[in-house]
Every structure is written in C-alpha cells, then in structure tokens.
Amino acid sequence: MQSFIPPKRTLMGPGPSDISPQVLQALSRPTIGHLDPLFIKMMDEVKELLKYAFQTKNDFTIAVSAPGSAGMETCFVNLVEEGEKVLVCRNGVFGERMRQNVERCGGIPIIIDDKWGEPVSLDKVAQALEENPDISVVAFVHAETSTGVLSDAKAIAQIARQYNCLTIVDAVTSLGGVPLLVDEWQLDAVYSGSQKCLSCTPGLSPVTFSDKAVAKMKSRSSVVQSWFLDQSLVLGYWSGEGKRSYHHTAPVNSLYALHESLLMLKHEGIEQAWQRHADYHQELKQGLEALGIKFIVDEEYRLPQLNAVYIPVGISDTQVREQLLEEYNLEIGAGLGELAGKAWRIGLMGYAAKKENVALCLKALSDVLK
Amino acid sequence: MQSFIPPKRTLMGPGPSDISPQVLQALSRPTIGHLDPLFIKMMDEVKELLKYAFQTKNDFTIAVSAPGSAGMETCFVNLVEEGEKVLVCRNGVFGERMRQNVERCGGIPIIIDDKWGEPVSLDKVAQALEENPDISVVAFVHAETSTGVLSDAKAIAQIARQYNCLTIVDAVTSLGGVPLLVDEWQLDAVYSGSQKCLSCTPGLSPVTFSDKAVAKMKSRSSVVQSWFLDQSLVLGYWSGEGKRSYHHTAPVNSLYALHESLLMLKHEGIEQAWQRHADYHQELKQGLEALGIKFIVDEEYRLPQLNAVYIPVGISDTQVREQLLEEYNLEIGAGLGELAGKAWRIGLMGYAAKKENVALCLKALSDVLK
Structure with a gap:
C-alpha cells in the first residue's frame, strides 16, 4: 500500500466543490x-x-x-x-x-x-x-x-x-x-x-x-x-x-x-459572490440549452449554484459521468433519490463558479454527448 | 482580518500530538x-x-x-x-x-x-x-x-x-x-x-x-x-x-x-511503535525524576504516551505552561477535572515520541522551574 495521490479533479457536482x-x-x-x-x-x-x-x-x-x-x-x-x-x-x-x-x-x-x-x-x-x-x-x-x-x-x-x-x-x-x-x-x-x-x-x-x-x-x-x-x-x-x-x-x-x-x-464581498454565482449560472444555462439539455426547476426558483437537469433521452447516465471523470477529470453529480438515473446535478459552487469551469463543462459535455 | 499563520509548536500535551x-x-x-x-x-x-x-x-x-x-x-x-x-x-x-x-x-x-x-x-x-x-x-x-x-x-x-x-x-x-x-x-x-x-x-x-x-x-x-x-x-x-x-x-x-x-x-510496524513509546517514556521519566517531579500513576499502570505528573509545590501551573508555550513553543497539558491545577500531562504520542522532544521538554522544564 502506498501514499494516496489523488488526481486534480474539477469538482462540479453537488459538493465538495473546487477548493482554492x-x-x-x-x-x-x-x-x-x-x-x-x-x-x-x-x-x-x-x-x-x-x-x-x-x-x-x-x-x-x-x-x-x-x-x-x-x-x-x-x-x-x-x-x-x-x-x-x-x-x-x-x-x-x-x-x-x-x-x-x-x-x-x-x-x-x-x-x-x-x-x-x-x-x-x-x-x-x-x-x-x-x-x-x-x-x-x-x-x-x-x-x-x-x-x-x-x-x-x-x-x-x-x-x-x-x-x-x-x-x-x-x-x-x-x-x-x-x-x-x-x-x-x-x-x-x-x-x-x-x-x-x-x-x-x-x-x-x-x-x-x-x-x-x-x-x-x-x-x-x-x-x-x-x-x-x-x-x-x-x-x-x-x-x-x-x-x-x-x-x-x-x-x-x-x-x-x-x-x-x-x-x-x-474579501470578495458576499453580494459580489452571489452575483458571481448568478452570472456563471447564466453562462452555463445558455450553453446547456444550446446542447438541448432541459432544467428540472422553473427558472424562477432555480439555484444558480446547483443546476439540476434531465439526462437527455437515450443517453447512459453512468457512461457519461464516468467518461467526464476519466477523460476530463471533471465530476458532475448524479441524481439522488427519486431523480437517480434521471438527472444530473451540475454544481457551480464557491471557487468552482468561474469561467474556465463553465467552459470545460460545456465543451466536455458537448464532446461526450456527440 | 488576515490569514491565520500558526507558529510551529512542539505538541506534548494530551493531544493533538505532533504531526509529521x-x-x-x-x-x-x-x-x-x-x-x-x-x-x-x-x-x-x-x-x-x-x-x-x-x-x-x-x-x-x-x-x-x-x-x-x-x-x-x-x-x-x-x-x-x-x-x-x-x-x-x-x-x-x-x-x-x-x-x-x-x-x-x-x-x-x-x-x-x-x-x-x-x-x-x-x-x-x-x-x-x-x-x-x-x-x-x-x-x-x-x-x-x-x-x-x-x-x-x-x-x-x-x-x-x-x-x-x-x-x-x-x-x-x-x-x-x-x-x-x-x-x-x-x-x-x-x-x-x-x-x-x-x-x-x-x-x-x-x-x-x-x-x-x-x-x-x-x-x-x-x-x-x-x-x-x-x-x-x-x-x-x-x-x-x-x-x-x-x-x-x-x-x-x-x-x-x-x-x-x-x-x-x-511501515514502522505496530510493535516497533509500542516499543518506541515505551523507550522514550523511560528517557522522559528519568529526566523528570531528576528534576524532582513525581508521577501520579504507579509505575505498573503508567501510560508511556501520557505522563501525568504532580506540579511541584510552590510552582504556578499557568505561569510555567505559558512560559513553555511562549518562549519554547512547547505545549504540555494542564490537569483535567479533579486534577486541574494539580497536574501536568506530558504527551509522547505518535510522531511526538522522539528523542528531540524528550530533550526539549526536559531542558525547557529545567530552565523554567529554576
């Protein structure tokens, strides 16, 4: 047995989130x-x-x-x-x-x-x-x-x-x-x-x-x-x-x-942090919609930091998540409870709410869903 | 408010112990x-x-x-x-x-x-x-x-x-x-x-x-x-x-x-770890006894990794511990419960059970108790 050396993942699941x-x-x-x-x-x-x-x-x-x-x-x-x-x-x-x-x-x-x-x-x-x-x-x-x-x-x-x-x-x-x-x-x-x-x-x-x-x-x-x-x-x-x-x-x-x-x-300011979450959520949302992916929650009640979306018809939940993890070192979350197998949960939490994460997630999903 | 930068203490209290x-x-x-x-x-x-x-x-x-x-x-x-x-x-x-x-x-x-x-x-x-x-x-x-x-x-x-x-x-x-x-x-x-x-x-x-x-x-x-x-x-x-x-x-x-x-x-081997605790306990014990410090527990039942000793008569508990902490960056433990104010607890736990810690503790105590 040896020391555990984890890979550097991009954490866009329901938490833990990326850490600075x-x-x-x-x-x-x-x-x-x-x-x-x-x-x-x-x-x-x-x-x-x-x-x-x-x-x-x-x-x-x-x-x-x-x-x-x-x-x-x-x-x-x-x-x-x-x-x-x-x-x-x-x-x-x-x-x-x-x-x-x-x-x-x-x-x-x-x-x-x-x-x-x-x-x-x-x-x-x-x-x-x-x-x-x-x-x-x-x-x-x-x-x-x-x-x-x-x-x-x-x-x-x-x-x-x-x-x-x-x-x-x-x-x-x-x-x-x-x-x-x-x-x-x-x-x-x-x-x-x-x-x-x-x-x-x-x-x-x-x-x-x-x-x-x-x-x-x-x-x-x-x-x-x-x-x-x-x-x-x-x-x-x-x-x-x-x-x-x-x-x-x-x-x-x-x-x-x-x-x-x-x-x-x-130091960032809490209002600024809220705004940052809202802004990158908009960017992610537009990209996901362009991929034909639909949100579970009505826009009015949607959490910017946790984007629950339906898995597109005909797509394998585990295969996509495994591919994102293994090929892109990107974690997105599975559905939980009633939504297991039906939804993905894409987190934009804290340090993870940034442009490069949105870009990586959209490009990787677009590649994998092709 | 700024980032918290702790000093490097030598931890010889009842835990947490020194960490490698x-x-x-x-x-x-x-x-x-x-x-x-x-x-x-x-x-x-x-x-x-x-x-x-x-x-x-x-x-x-x-x-x-x-x-x-x-x-x-x-x-x-x-x-x-x-x-x-x-x-x-x-x-x-x-x-x-x-x-x-x-x-x-x-x-x-x-x-x-x-x-x-x-x-x-x-x-x-x-x-x-x-x-x-x-x-x-x-x-x-x-x-x-x-x-x-x-x-x-x-x-x-x-x-x-x-x-x-x-x-x-x-x-x-x-x-x-x-x-x-x-x-x-x-x-x-x-x-x-x-x-x-x-x-x-x-x-x-x-x-x-x-x-x-x-x-x-x-x-x-x-x-x-x-x-x-x-x-x-x-x-x-x-x-x-x-x-x-x-x-x-x-x-x-x-x-x-x-x-x-x-x-x-x-990697060390658990029997070796037990032996190491026993050995440095012996070294600490001899040094403490040379300073006239007495153990609370009979030798037969004594924990090598946690040395509970009586505070010498006429010595201020808090003053000694503060001096050890502030001048030597050395933490030893106070008494707890019935023994509060009457005892010190000197830990030799895990990574802290080593020669340099025993030496530091004995010399610092000897200086401070003078």
Missing part, C-alpha cells in the same frame, strides 16, 4: 493545540466571519465539528423535545432527512409535501399551521441539494412567526451562493456545510441560533439526547467568558481552512 | 468527490490499515467523521437501548462521560468508581456483574487521558464475557501507543481518536465492532436515536456491496491524512 490553493495551504499549516490562546483567538475570528457569511449578529454562531448532517441533527436535538410537533416541509431528500431527525429525537413530524423540483408552498405552510395550532417548530430546506430548487425562506419564516413557531433552516447549499439574510428574515436555527459555496474541505457545519432559539434551548425540560451535539456544553468551548472549557478536541486544521475560505468570501 | 510533514502534505492534496471511485478505493485501504492498527479482522472497522467524543457516542447509541443496564467503570473524566452517554441514550448506568490515577479494579467489575445479572454491556476506558493510567482491557473483557456482556472500550489514547489487541482480547466495540498516537489531525474517530456487536446492533428493537451516528446507515457508505450509498459527505482531506498516518504506522 489558499484554502488547501491553510489546511496544511502546523497543528497547534485546541486550547492554545492563538487558536482560541482564531476561533473568535471564525465566529465573526461566519456572522458575516450568515448576515447575522447572533452570538451563537459556530462551526459544528462534523459534516452538515450533524449540523442538521444539532438543530433538531437541541430545539425539539419529546412530544413536540414539528412542521416539516418536504420537497426532496433533505426534507425527508429532517423528518427522520424529528422522529429520532422524539418529536412528532407533521409533513407537507411538494413535488420534487418545486419550492415549498407557502399556502400549505399556512394551512398546516392553521390546522395544527400546537406546532412549535417549522423546518424547511432553503436550497434543496437533491433538486436544485430555492424556497422562499423569508416568507416561510414570516408565516412561522405568525403562528409563534421557531424555524429550523437547511442552508447547506445556499450559504455563500444565494442571498441568505438570517437577521433580516428572522430565521432561528440555520445550519450549513463547509464544502459547498464556502469552498472549504468537507467536514464542518456552520450553525447559527437566534436569541429566541438559544432561549428555547436553555429552557428545555429534558437533557439533550446527544452529548456530542449538546450546544449548552459546546458553548463553553466556543465562547466561555475568559476561560474556555474543554468539550471535545476541535478539528484544528479543518478550522484553519474554514477561516481562510471565509476570509476569501469577506 | 508527510501527514500534513497528504491533508492538503486536491479534494476529490466523496463518491469518486478512487476515493472509495482509498476508504477501503483506510479500513484495512485501521484493522492493522486495531489488530482485528472485524469487517466493521471504519472512521467516524467526527472527533473521539462522537466515536464514544457512536458505540453507546448503537449498542445500548432504552432501559438496558450498562456497567460503567469510572476512574477519570472519560468514564464519567461514558456514564452521561448511557443516560442520554436511555440506558441505566451502574457505576463502579476507582480513584483517579488507579486502574479499573477487576474485583469490582466481577462483583458488580455478580450483583447485577441484568447488566448487558461493560464500558471502560483502556487508557485514561485525564490521569495517564492503563487498565487491563484483556482481563476486564474476559470477566465481561463470563457474564455475557458486550464491552465498549475507550481506546482514544491507547491505539498505536500501547498494545491493544482487539481480536485476541475479544473486545466488542472500540473507539479511538485520530489526534493521539496515530499523529493525524484531530477530527476523526476510528471505530471497530466485533461480529457480536454488529449482531446486537442489527437486532435492536428501536431505531438508533442519532441519524448521523446510526451505523446501520453509515455502513452502506463504508462497505456497500458493489455500489456505495450516500449517507453524509465524508471529510475527504482528513481521510487522506488518516490514510497517510496509518500507512506510517504500518
């Missing part, structure tokens, strides 16, 4: 202790930078030391207690995962379904909350990674507030790629992933809780079922006054990389 | 997709290398995508159901954490306590199992990171088997530093951490389950309370026949680093 050389360089800097004063200071900067990315002033803004799925679980296990009713808006794989999370922490999921590829219906949300006055939390996916659809987080949160509900929002694919205004939209618990539009390595999950969410967490009547994800314990490490208390060993080098990727976002 | 340049280099290789065939092949190699490190043939041998605390939780949430009695042997911080894990997954912890700095008493284990015939799991810490004591995992597991109990074993600090023979000792569920004697970056938790543990997991009557840590789901990604199914996005680069660090262990 600066971020990889940051990742490999010398490890220091997780309680080293310099590291604690860097963690404080990560918090500040995450606040910028989330567009929030929430004190409780950290990175969970595990992938996005653990960020999702963090929100549910801390904010849902046994017997609580949670409205789950399901229009793809990750809404369904939310339902499972609710059940596993003893909550009662009330489900509204929308078709895959369509956004969450505001009318259904309002109707479900009207019919179930004891629902206390509304959970939905802002940007569905399985279908490429964007839902109206601001409007859903507004309805939730009318019914005194907290919101749990999956922003794994939206953070950094499309507008996500946590404070302005008054979202309560929002989680994301490091490996999508932040273009950091996979393995961390940025999370932010509003004061209302923190208050709910603090007034729980039961202990959080997960020790590792219990944020009342984690907070002592991420923001203990004066002295930080050990909870678990932070993934030191991964946090260096997140720091660097967030810094790049700050 | 090869491992840091592996960490920063280009990210590829978590479902890329080349990555899947590398994961298979990680499994093989972990089997070597654990000295096991267990099929179920993987790395949990989160730190050691999540590895601990993985064992408890998958193997303990509501109402089950678990014997928890507590002789330090991590035994207490095990108790909390049992409670949080609905189990009933039966506690036996041993003094901090002493190993788990075999007599107490046998007596507790005799008195509580309905205990089904025995949980203990092989190498207590908070005190530097080694318990007799082989003997505890033997007693547990006499009473038809599975064992859950914390090997966070033992793996790679002292003999840990999972198959020969018939241990059932064993978890570790990447950042101790494997000298990889923090953030991953190697875990192995015996066939008996897997059978117990498969015959559960309830769903595992954690979606993220549900190993019946994770297995589809780490070892699906033919096709791997997506569960979560693996921490790709961290797994490159683990692969490299395990490869280094394989």
Whole structure:
C-alpha cells in the first residue's frame, strides 16, 4: 500500500466543490493545540466571519465539528423535545432527512409535501399551521441539494412567526451562493456545510441560533439526547467568558481552512459572490440549452449554484459521468433519490463558479454527448 | 482580518500530538468527490490499515467523521437501548462521560468508581456483574487521558464475557501507543481518536465492532436515536456491496491524512511503535525524576504516551505552561477535572515520541522551574 495521490479533479457536482490553493495551504499549516490562546483567538475570528457569511449578529454562531448532517441533527436535538410537533416541509431528500431527525429525537413530524423540483408552498405552510395550532417548530430546506430548487425562506419564516413557531433552516447549499439574510428574515436555527459555496474541505457545519432559539434551548425540560451535539456544553468551548472549557478536541486544521475560505468570501464581498454565482449560472444555462439539455426547476426558483437537469433521452447516465471523470477529470453529480438515473446535478459552487469551469463543462459535455 | 499563520509548536500535551510533514502534505492534496471511485478505493485501504492498527479482522472497522467524543457516542447509541443496564467503570473524566452517554441514550448506568490515577479494579467489575445479572454491556476506558493510567482491557473483557456482556472500550489514547489487541482480547466495540498516537489531525474517530456487536446492533428493537451516528446507515457508505450509498459527505482531506498516518504506522510496524513509546517514556521519566517531579500513576499502570505528573509545590501551573508555550513553543497539558491545577500531562504520542522532544521538554522544564 502506498501514499494516496489523488488526481486534480474539477469538482462540479453537488459538493465538495473546487477548493482554492489558499484554502488547501491553510489546511496544511502546523497543528497547534485546541486550547492554545492563538487558536482560541482564531476561533473568535471564525465566529465573526461566519456572522458575516450568515448576515447575522447572533452570538451563537459556530462551526459544528462534523459534516452538515450533524449540523442538521444539532438543530433538531437541541430545539425539539419529546412530544413536540414539528412542521416539516418536504420537497426532496433533505426534507425527508429532517423528518427522520424529528422522529429520532422524539418529536412528532407533521409533513407537507411538494413535488420534487418545486419550492415549498407557502399556502400549505399556512394551512398546516392553521390546522395544527400546537406546532412549535417549522423546518424547511432553503436550497434543496437533491433538486436544485430555492424556497422562499423569508416568507416561510414570516408565516412561522405568525403562528409563534421557531424555524429550523437547511442552508447547506445556499450559504455563500444565494442571498441568505438570517437577521433580516428572522430565521432561528440555520445550519450549513463547509464544502459547498464556502469552498472549504468537507467536514464542518456552520450553525447559527437566534436569541429566541438559544432561549428555547436553555429552557428545555429534558437533557439533550446527544452529548456530542449538546450546544449548552459546546458553548463553553466556543465562547466561555475568559476561560474556555474543554468539550471535545476541535478539528484544528479543518478550522484553519474554514477561516481562510471565509476570509476569501469577506474579501470578495458576499453580494459580489452571489452575483458571481448568478452570472456563471447564466453562462452555463445558455450553453446547456444550446446542447438541448432541459432544467428540472422553473427558472424562477432555480439555484444558480446547483443546476439540476434531465439526462437527455437515450443517453447512459453512468457512461457519461464516468467518461467526464476519466477523460476530463471533471465530476458532475448524479441524481439522488427519486431523480437517480434521471438527472444530473451540475454544481457551480464557491471557487468552482468561474469561467474556465463553465467552459470545460460545456465543451466536455458537448464532446461526450456527440 | 488576515490569514491565520500558526507558529510551529512542539505538541506534548494530551493531544493533538505532533504531526509529521508527510501527514500534513497528504491533508492538503486536491479534494476529490466523496463518491469518486478512487476515493472509495482509498476508504477501503483506510479500513484495512485501521484493522492493522486495531489488530482485528472485524469487517466493521471504519472512521467516524467526527472527533473521539462522537466515536464514544457512536458505540453507546448503537449498542445500548432504552432501559438496558450498562456497567460503567469510572476512574477519570472519560468514564464519567461514558456514564452521561448511557443516560442520554436511555440506558441505566451502574457505576463502579476507582480513584483517579488507579486502574479499573477487576474485583469490582466481577462483583458488580455478580450483583447485577441484568447488566448487558461493560464500558471502560483502556487508557485514561485525564490521569495517564492503563487498565487491563484483556482481563476486564474476559470477566465481561463470563457474564455475557458486550464491552465498549475507550481506546482514544491507547491505539498505536500501547498494545491493544482487539481480536485476541475479544473486545466488542472500540473507539479511538485520530489526534493521539496515530499523529493525524484531530477530527476523526476510528471505530471497530466485533461480529457480536454488529449482531446486537442489527437486532435492536428501536431505531438508533442519532441519524448521523446510526451505523446501520453509515455502513452502506463504508462497505456497500458493489455500489456505495450516500449517507453524509465524508471529510475527504482528513481521510487522506488518516490514510497517510496509518500507512506510517504500518511501515514502522505496530510493535516497533509500542516499543518506541515505551523507550522514550523511560528517557522522559528519568529526566523528570531528576528534576524532582513525581508521577501520579504507579509505575505498573503508567501510560508511556501520557505522563501525568504532580506540579511541584510552590510552582504556578499557568505561569510555567505559558512560559513553555511562549518562549519554547512547547505545549504540555494542564490537569483535567479533579486534577486541574494539580497536574501536568506530558504527551509522547505518535510522531511526538522522539528523542528531540524528550530533550526539549526536559531542558525547557529545567530552565523554567529554576
């Protein structure tokens, strides 16, 4: 067995996305202790930078030391207690995962379904909350990674507030790629992933809780079922006054990389990053349409950073993806769940949202589909 | 705000430990997709290398995508159901954490306590199992990171088997530093951490389950309370026949680093690694004793890789550690829990177990304590 030397791929799937050389360089800097004063200071900067990315002033803004799925679980296990009713808006794989999370922490999921590829219906949300006055939390996916659809987080949160509900929002694919205004939209618990539009390595999950969410967490009547994800314990490490208390060993080098990727976002400017995603999406869209490829999602609700398209009739899904990978070192994503075998998901996330990637993808697809 | 450029520290605390340049280099290789065939092949190699490190043939041998605390939780949430009695042997911080894990997954912890700095008493284990015939799991810490004591995992597991109990074993600090023979000792569920004697970056938790543990997991009557840590789901990604199914996005680069660090262990030979830890421990021990510093743990039960010593009378804990860090770029560990302010923990883990580290530590301590 030998050292693993990966090829240099162009990553245009649903994540991980292309990573800049600066971020990889940051990742490999010398490890220091997780309680080293310099590291604690860097963690404080990560918090500040995450606040910028989330567009929030929430004190409780950290990175969970595990992938996005653990960020999702963090929100549910801390904010849902046994017997609580949670409205789950399901229009793809990750809404369904939310339902499972609710059940596993003893909550009662009330489900509204929308078709895959369509956004969450505001009318259904309002109707479900009207019919179930004891629902206390509304959970939905802002940007569905399985279908490429964007839902109206601001409007859903507004309805939730009318019914005194907290919101749990999956922003794994939206953070950094499309507008996500946590404070302005008054979202309560929002989680994301490091490996999508932040273009950091996979393995961390940025999370932010509003004061209302923190208050709910603090007034729980039961202990959080997960020790590792219990944020009342984690907070002592991420923001203990004066002295930080050990909870678990932070993934030191991964946090260096997140720091660097967030810094790049700050330097570019988040509005500029959103615009860049929108612009290259337009370029990719025109090229795909010229190849006769059709989008799954209506233009109005389409995610610029995740382009879900139908596989052309008569074309072999796996053969095309294998050829792109082997001959062009280009990864595009397969369909997931209901869309497996029927769709491709072409990511333009973070550092991957650039002209040369669009050009490579269009030319390679055009060659391979010939 | 600027890029974070950490200093080059010598890490001789309780982990993270010094990391070799090869491992840091592996960490920063280009990210590829978590479902890329080349990555899947590398994961298979990680499994093989972990089997070597654990000295096991267990099929179920993987790395949990989160730190050691999540590895601990993985064992408890998958193997303990509501109402089950678990014997928890507590002789330090991590035994207490095990108790909390049992409670949080609905189990009933039966506690036996041993003094901090002493190993788990075999007599107490046998007596507790005799008195509580309905205990089904025995949980203990092989190498207590908070005190530097080694318990007799082989003997505890033997007693547990006499009473038809599975064992859950914390090997966070033992793996790679002292003999840990999972198959020969018939241990059932064993978890570790990447950042101790494997000298990889923090953030991953190697875990192995015996066939008996897997059978117990498969015959559960309830769903595992954690979606993220549900190993019946994770297995589809780490070892699906033919096709791997997506569960979560693996921490790709961290797994490159683990692969490299395990490869280094394989190349050195695990018996040689154990011997190296023992040898440099002897050298450190003689030097510390010459400085009048006393060990907390009796020689017989002492961990070579984690030297817990009493802070000499009249010496300021924080002042010494700060001086070592600021003037010598040397990190040693503070005491934890009961031993906070009373002890230092000097690690000689993995790549840190070498002559120059022992020399630096002894000379720096001797200077600072003058």
